[in-house]
Amino acid sequence: MTVWLPVLLPALTGVVTFALGDRRGTARAAVNLVGAIVSSVVVVSLVIKSYAGEVLSHAVPTLPGLDFGVHADLLGLLFSAVATVLWGVTLVYAIGYMDHARDRARFFGFFAWCIAAANGVALAADPITLFIFYEILSLTTYPLVVHSGSSEAIAAGRKYLFYALGGGAALLVGVTWLTVLAGPVPFTPGGALASVSGHTTELRIIFGLLAAGFGVKAALVPLHGWLPGAMVAPAPVSSLLHAVAVVKAGVFGMIRLVNELYGPELSSALGVAQALAVLAAFGIIFGSVVALRQEDLKRRLAYSTVAQLSYITLGTALCSPLAAAGALAHLAHHAVMKITMFFTAGSLAETLHVKKVSALPGVARRMPVTMTSFAVAAFALAGIPPLAGFASKWLLGVGAAEGGAPWALLVYVASGALAIGYMVPILIASLRPGDHPEAAGTESDPRMLWPIVTVAALSIIFGLTAGLPGSPAHWALTAIAPSFGGLMP
């Protein structure tokens, strides 16, 4: 049952948060932080167990022949750890950010439930369980997207749901069909469909359905339309949506799909992995180019996310061990990098009411620590060594070469260049002289500042320790190795 705790603890935190209501702010903050810390400890203990080779699992019987089960394998735990740990960091930020906001019980309650659902996606032992948590994630995110209740937010929320539920429908059909075709298919490193012979057309269609389902959250172009609109949500939500839980659930689903459901061999034999790779490559370029043209800071970051998520999808679709590991590592790395940026964007909007790139001049002088953190994340995102983004991009690039797809390598490097193209102008603009009346060096609320510094430091640490056991990159290599029939690191 321990293995359910990463799901149950945040869920319980959410229930208590709702029960506490809007008034008791201190109690709410305490409950949430304790929940996050305890959850993190549980996840870490599961990670230690899993590294030692002990994979816990548990299933609750539901539908005939279908168990509702989770297992704590390294692959899932990586995502789970990212979500849980960053939940804690985001909480601190959110407590500062939402200081004077309304409906805070609703906000923090759904926030916790989102994490519960994300952990469920991470640890799900079979496609059905994953689908269930995937849908719960869609639903629990919706109230966060529309939190402000403005008509803009409602419209964005409707768009989000339209996409999410459409994707969910595709996923449902795909999973059901697959189960009808192959019986129960628990995730197995290297593929779970060994028993199915023939049925290639059906398998291709099912793969398409599943990939489309995951592709919605993974913002795979052309299914990315909801993401830029969902930016109307409060900054901690954008961080959660775009960096941690939601979009990562999509790419994580892709990783499970290719590596542990179809298996790299079958995926490339069917030709579906190649198709996915081409789509993802297009997404990378498209997202990057569109990001160049965005004037709104958050929109620019959103399109950057579109591109970066396609990185992960492309790495997965290349069906090469190093690229797959790079994709998984990028899942964690992109999380810390992008969350830094969204935190920064949130701080700028909340403290200085700066939302456009053109309004940035003077910001670096006013909030030097915040903007330095942003710069670290921006350079990490562009793949400048020795920051986190470089480690995963290196693995992805090497994997692309290894997987016999040098063209993908070119896509990666081109997008790295484009990333500089859309990130650096932000830095340049912020360095220009501008007038912000308060004294230079006045940062935002410390509860918003320190999380930013923490996550920015993580982008450095993850890069520097990329070769050491326990770092995301090493972890990813260990976790992905069984899918390619061996130990890598």
Next chain:
Amino acid sequence: MTPLLPTGGGSLSFALDSVSVPYLFLFGVIWTVSGLYSFVTTPRGARRRIFAYYLPSAIGGVTVALAADAISFYLCFALMALPAWGLITAGGTPEGRRAGAIYLTLTVIGEALLLAALALMAVEAGGLRLDMLVTAMATSPVRDLATGLLLASIALKIGTLPASGILPLSYAYAPAGPASALAGASAKVGALAMLRLLPAGVMPENWAAVVMLAGLTTAFGAAALGILTTTPRAVLGYSSASQMGLVLIAAGAGLADPAAVPLSHAAIIAFSLHHGLAKSALVLGDDIVARTAGRARSLALAGLALPALALVGAPLTSGFVAKYALKDAVYALSGSVPHAVYSLLPWAAVGTAGLMIRFFILTARHAQVAPDTRHRAPAALWGGILVLVAVTCWAWPATWNHHAIEAVLDPRALLTATWPALVALGLTAVVRQTRGVFARLDGALAPGDILVTGARLVRAANAALPSRKPSERVTAETGPQAGRPLLGVEERLVTWVTASTLFVLLAVALVLLATR
């Protein structure tokens, strides 16, 4: 697989070998001198801003010489090149910012290409050490792709046509101290990449030919562009691009023929040492001239003659040594292209000489800025560099200067080294006589030439595209309006008559289906 994983700080490896020593010397000297020069010439308040960019750049710029594996090489390469953007834009002028943007774009693209190449090579080699990478390339199926990527990346770094604008852009707007570092060291990292990464003696002949022709084209083309610009440092930038074209010729010489590899490498090292020091001295000298007046100014102009003559390859200068090393490398090759290149090489010196004359004319026209009271320290630093320009190539303990040392007293060699300068002088005289014809061309180009034009085009194209509008707002209450016809249909459906009729029809349908 382990070695393919970048393991962060612990696994970066550095080495001191026959390639790293000259480059360590060159980069160390140039970055130190330019750093000191910047320190003494920058007002106290502006130092922090300059050095925030200067120091990381310098650290990367010096350690790149020692990098022995792909990651540390790339790391240092990036660390040097990216902060340089801050140096270029330090002036805060709009032109400087535009130059910075173009510089950054090209640099980033170049780095991306380099990273791609490194990743490809690392996979082939199964490791990260640079020597392993190059060895593994020889027989690899992706050799051509990797080499192409490398060459493209290097070309962007050293300003090969059509990207030659990157060098004048990076020289023209930075303060003199950092500019001298960029002039002396930046493009030389490209030369180092040629030595460290390009496959040696294993490529097909036509690769060598194409690369050499590209080098030759740049040597002439960049010189032509440079003569048309109006700021001294931009002239120096084009001169660098032109000279680096010659280095590219040397690199091309070593691509195909294994026998020519040692000579090719020697030529690259010789050229790097010679050109790095001389160009750095020219940039500093230009600044010194601007800071002095009267006799001191004449003295400074005279001092400038040394690196200028060196670039032209006049006898007894470092350029003389470098040209010999280059000629040796090209001479060793057979085939029509190398022969053509060999015979055209002296004419490149004509272009360089023209550039130097142009540079002198522009420098002498410099309006004098208020003499700096502390100009002795800059002058001393400059003097030091000048000494190194004069001595280094001759005294370097290597084999590539032997041929030049033997030829010092050969009158034919001396004549070969001198006539391009004389031709250039003659041409200058002709041009000055027929000033009217050329007046319109004078200053026809801003620093950065086609790159600036290209950037303008991109911006214009961008402005012409329709901008994205924020998504249309749909309010939650649009349902009823949109659904009015549907409501109407339903109202008719639920009237008594319709409903009863429908029910009877349903029952009849069921009965018919049942009794069929």
Next chain:
Amino acid sequence: MNVVHHLPALLVITPLVGACVAFVAGRRVAPHVALATATADVVLAVLFAARVLAEGPFRYRIGGWGAPMGIDLVADGMAALFIVLTSIVGLVVTVYASGYFRSTDPTAYGHGLFWTLWLFMWTSLNGLFLTGDVFNVYVCIELVGISAVALVTISGGPDALRAGMRYLFASMLGAMTYLLGVALLYASAGAVDMATLSERLVPDTTAATGLALMVAALVLKTALVPAHFWLPTAHASAPTPVSAALSALVVKGSYFVVLRLMLDVMPDGYLPGAATLLGVLGAAAIVWGSVQALVQTRIKLLVAYSTVAQIGYLFLVFPLARNGRDVLALALTGALVHATAHGLAKGGLFLAAGGLITRFGHDRLAEMRGAARAVPVLTFAVALSGVTMMGLPPSGGFAAKWLLISAALTSGEWWWAVVLVVGGLLAAAYMFRLVAILIADAPAETAPAPKPVRTEWLPLALTAAAVLLLFAVPLISDLAAASTTLQSAGVTP
């Protein structure tokens, strides 16, 4: 004399006794009587279900006479499931109603009568679920119909009377048609007992016509499109607890009989065209009901049209059931799970809608903006019921959809899967239109003064149960396996 042995009879008698006592007791005591009855009924229902699970289907002979002379009650898993559902929703509705009628003007509603009618309807429903012959079905369905009509019109308002008349007309039309069918069937087969009928049934025109008329009548009572004309107004005009009971339970009663007729009484391959027609009409109901729900401007009408749509799902089981034992098991379990989930969620949704109407004093959707801040629990209940309507996990709606899609794909009739998926998306559209209005940021000055809503946790309890129903699916699956239908098809639990 073992109580457990007489459970089927007790299930019918207990609410009947409660109804009589409530009628006599007067309006102060009546709510307490109803509450006690409802609680007792829940206990009995659970015991009954446990017994069916333990022993499998059995027949209970009232007075020990037995068919064909006496009345036989058929106790199987399907009946047990619907009885348990009725008891749970019934209990919640009873609790809600006791608060609802206390907070309104005591003279406006004939609310002393409410309790009697409500418990009487409960009796009829239990009888309907337990009865084993088609004539008793007629009797029960008439009783259910009459008490339901009375409940709809209990407020006495002009809207309610108009809706009640329409409902009465539909109810009578259905009952007459049904009776005609029974007569024809009896003429052909000479029996009214379902078990006997299924043995004696021959494919002659008389029997087939009779059965077709019966099915048509039940379709009218279940309000399957296009015979749904009476439902929206009736469900929307009734007092809130009545709406909840009608939508959650009453339509399930006639649906239950369709299940019995189509799957138990008729042998395989009987009336094949009818099964397809019902499936097609189900699909049409899903689309048309959802589209109508999408354009409604009043909250109760929206919810009522949602019922029209959700009923459609229930009828998809018939075409699927013809594809062999395994598909039948999947599809029937799916339909039963759906009926349960919809009963819980729709009951909760109507109660929540009623709470909103009480809170705002009107039922105009457009003027309910910002309700989330005033009544967060009700809003949450609405959202949770949406989860089930859309068929999202881990709700019962999801489990049902999963089972039905599995059935469709296993049988190869994939187009039903398309209908199911599209239906889920349409449900998402209308439910989120509702939720979006509730959580929209309302300008402060138009926010109406708060009115106390005491019973707001009840809808939340029902909808939360619907959302977590996935975890009870093994139980429902066992009950389905203990139904006469699957037992006779040879499916072992």
